[in-house]
Amino acid sequence: MSSEFSPGRLRQFILQNSEFIVIGLLTGLCLWLGTSNSTLDAWYYAACVRHGHELLLPHHLLYNAAGWLWAKALHTVGWELDELAALKLLNALAAGTILLVLRQLLHLVLPADKKVWPWLLLAGASFGVLRFATENEAYVLPVLLSLLGSLAWARYQLGGLKTRHLVLAGFWAALACLFHQIHFCWWLGLLLGTGYYALKAKLRALLLFALPALLVPAAYVAALPYWQQPLTLPALWRFVFHDYYAGTATGSVSGHGLLLSVVNLGRTFVQVHGSTLALLRLYPALWLVVLAFLLLGTYASWQLWRNFRRPAPVTEPGAAVQPVVRTHLLILGLHLLFAVYSEGNAEFMVMVPALLAVAAAAGLQWLPARTVATLGLALLGWNLAFGLVPSHYLRFTNTGIQAASALYRQILLKPTSWFLLDNHNLTLNQLHYRTGQAVAPPNVLPTPTLLVQRPGQSPARFRQWLRTQLRAGHRVFTTGLDGPQLLDRAQLVYGNQNAELLRGFRTQKVDSFPTAFGPYYLTEIR
Numbered sequence: 001m002s003s004e005f006s007p008g009r010l011r012q013f014i015l016q017n018s019e020f021i022v023i024g025l026l027t028g029l030c031l032w033l034g035t036s037n038s039t040l041d042a043w044y045y046a047a048c049v050r051h052g053h054e055l056l057l058p059h060h061l062l063y064n065a066a067g068w069l070w071a072k073a074l075h076t077v078g079w080e081l082d083e084l085a086a087l088k089l090l091n092a093l094a095a096g097t098i099l100l101v102l103r104q105l106l107h108l109v110l111p112a113d114k115k116v117w118p119w120l121l122l123a124g125a126s127f128g129v130l131r132f133a134t135e136n137e138a139y140v141l142p143v144l145l146s147l148l149g150s151l152a153w154a155r156y157q158l159g160g161l162k163t164r165h166l167v168l169a170g171f172w173a174a175l176a177c178l179f180h181q182i183h184f185c186w187w188l189g190l191l192l193g194t195g196y197y198a199l200k201a202k203l204r205a206l207l208l209f210a211l212p213a214l215l216v217p218a219a220y221v222a223a224l225p226y227w228q229q230p231l232t233l234p235a236l237w238r239f240v241f242h243d244y245y246a247g248t249a250t251g252s253v254s255g256h257g258l259l260l261s262v263v264n265l266g267r268t269f270v271q272v273h274g275s276t277l278a279l280l281r282l283y284p285a286l287w288l289v290v291l292a293f294l295l296l297g298t299y300a301s302w303q304l305w306r307n308f309r310r311p312a313p314v315t316e317p318g319a320a321v322q323p324v325v326r327t328h329l330l331i332l333g334l335h336l337l338f339a340v341y342s343e344g345n346a347e348f349m350v351m352v353p354a355l356l357a358v359a360a361a362a363g364l365q366w367l368p369a370r371t372v373a374t375l376g377l378a379l380l381g382w383n384l385a386f387g388l389v390p391s392h393y394l395r396f397t398n399t400g401i402q403a404a405s406a407l408y409r410q411i412l413l414k415p416t417s418w419f420l421l422d423n424h425n426l427t428l429n430q431l432h433y434r435t436g437q438a439v440a441p442p443n444v445l446p447t448p449t450l451l452v453q454r455p456g457q458s459p460a461r462f463r464q465w466l467r468t469q470l471r472a473g474h475r476v477f478t479t480g481l482d483g484p485q486l487l488d489r490a491q492l493v494y495g496n497q498n499a500e501l502l503r504g505f506r507t508q509k510v511d512s513f514p515t516a517f518g519p520y521y522l523t524e525i526r
Contacts (some may be wrong), residue, residue: 022036029388108158117373118376150169183351328355396516
């Protein structure tokens with residue numbers, strides 16, 4: 001007598017629904033494992049949404065506004081979720097939707113007998129996707145919109161060159177630019193692909209794709225009054241490129257930037273951080289994850305080499321699919337070039353896994369599904385063990401500006417005291433979130449190592465300023481001494497010379513903030 005839940009039926013169910021199982025699993029993990037160590041930008045965006053401040057930021061014009069609408073919608077239906085948590089929820093759901101759209105796109109470009117779920121696993125398990133799907137950052141939503149543009153563009157190329165698909169592709173790609181300006185590279189890649197592969201009426205095709213892009217300048221013009229800016233071309237230009245004029249977004253090509261680009265490209269797939277070695281020391285059982293990762297990686301590499309030497313009969317995409325593959329390779333190249341120009345910015349590589357999945361799945365059809373699935377499983381295990389799980393359950397370097405914390409009270413109640421803090425912008429944004437005061441307290445400054453990096457500053461000037469404050473009776477505190485030093489980007493760029501800069505001054509610990517890697521201390525300088 002056959003059972004409804006027999007192993008054979010269960011196996012058949014899994015095979016028939018493998019794509020949705022992978023999507024559901026990855027989405028569920030993102031919903032469950034939202035980070036407890038949010039970045040300074042995440043706190044800032046959440047503060048803007050909570051208090052209705054600066055909802056139209058130039059670099060990602062509609063992200064805060066969309067988050068504000070999302071939070072209001074949740075409150076309207078009775079879900080009183082903290083704004084920071086609500087925005088993480090939005091990004092987790094957006095990441096799941098990215099995989100749904102990617103599934104449709106891969107089905108368009110792959111033969112019917114090719115498996116799609118391994119590519120969904122590989123893309124969705126990449127750290128760049130998981131990282132921002134569990135955080136309140138402005139990078140997941142525009143990837144979703146750009147992928148919708150690619151899906152419509154692929155339907156245009158493969159489905160009879162229907163005008164509505166091309167216009168829709170231009171609309172989604174332009175809308176993505178309003179959620180983050182970096183997606184201009186994606187829009188540009190689709191535009192160039194449209195012109196190059198248009199067999200006839202190239203100008204018409206280009207105009208149809210480009211016409212919805214008028215939404216972008218229209219939206220920026222509409223945002224000018226929000227910032228009390230005049231409706232003039234110079235004002236519009238400076239607003240669009242505000243972050244470059246303000247110095248918060250920069251670009252250059254250097255050896256250091258190239259090195260960071262290579263490192264961050266790797267980190268787009270695998271979480272590697274200063275916390276990795278610290279976690280291994282704290283939890284030795286994690287070496288089993290390292291061993292499993294190496295074994296899976298070795299097996300996948302062996303499979304890859306074997307199939308590379310003896311590829312399957314079908315090794316090239318069909319002629320109809322080549323425009324999609326080549327155009328997405330172009331988009332991938334544009335994004336990587338811009339990331340390199342932006343000094344290896346890891347945030348500008350979050351779209352790489354999805355783009356690579358589209359190009360590699362259709363362009364390298366000799367790749368066996370088993371190899372791709374093995375790599376995806378290896379990435380998922382590693383990124384859960386060293387990324388999502390610790391970030392959700394452990395406190396890293398966050399000094400914990402909670403409503404009842406001692407540091408919170410001291411900063412607010414002692415305005416004549418100075419606080420030289422690790423990652424002081426994180427503290428300022430947490431204060432903004434808690435108090436609703438957008439103007440930063442002037443008594444919160446970076447640690448001495450960073451203070452002396454400011455233009456016009458030097459170790460001698462810093463020490464003179466410190467003596468002046470102490471003589472005036474102002475108390476000075478810092479969190480820059482004796483705490484755990486994880487090897488992150490700031491540590492690599494600036495180092496930590498706080499003790500050297502404070503030589504000759506007396507110090508005394510007055511408070512501590514526990515973290516998974518040891519306490520951070522609030523030390524008074526005397």
